Amino acid sequence: MDKLEEYSIEKDKEGKIKVDKNNLKNICKTAIENEFDRLSSLTAVDYKDYMEVVYHLGSYEHKEVLVVKVKVDKEDPKVPTVSDIWSYANWYEREVWEMFGIDFKDNSDLRKLLLPEEIDGNPLRKEYPIGGRE
Structure with missing residues (x-):
């Protein structure tokens, strides 16, 4: 993962990487x-x-998981979509949008998935x- 060093990445004490939302797509690519070929x-x-969006990326080849965390401002909860990288991310993003109110920029299908x-x-x-609310 040497190429990741060009993005200012901070590792937490468990080895998970924290990235700025502006670098998220480049980090995923x-x-x-x-060879972290799947979004688990x-x-x-x-x-x-504050909130964090947490991505678990898996490698079948190396049998490893890479955890990527993106800090999100509660007042303006927006993160770029990764559904253009992994199409099935749309379902995950819809669930997070519905349950946490985090907007995934450029996801064209943010609609309720779980709740009435x-x-x-x-x-x-x-x-x-x-x-709940009345």
């Missing part, structure tokens, strides 16, 4: 070139003050009331 999962975490249309809000955000 570089990971594919380095895409989810989000709400840490109260009449449910408002993003149930996996910290500020969402326990037990």
Whole structure:
């Protein structure tokens, strides 16, 4: 993964890499070139003050997983889509959009996947009331 060094990447104590959302697509394409050929999962975490979108990239060849984290501002939760890199990422992005309210820029199919249309809000955000809304 030597090519990744050109992007300012920060590794956390578990070895997961944290990247700026502006570098996300380049990181994913570089990971594919380095045989991390599949997106195993895409989810989000709400840490109260900020959120992170978490991508698990897998390598069949090396039997490894690369975890990529992108910090997201809660006031303007936007991240570039990776559905143009992995078409099936659309489903993951729809789920994260619905549950956390994170907008995936240039994803043309952000619509509800899990919840009924009449449910408002993003149930996996910290500020969402326990037990739901009336």
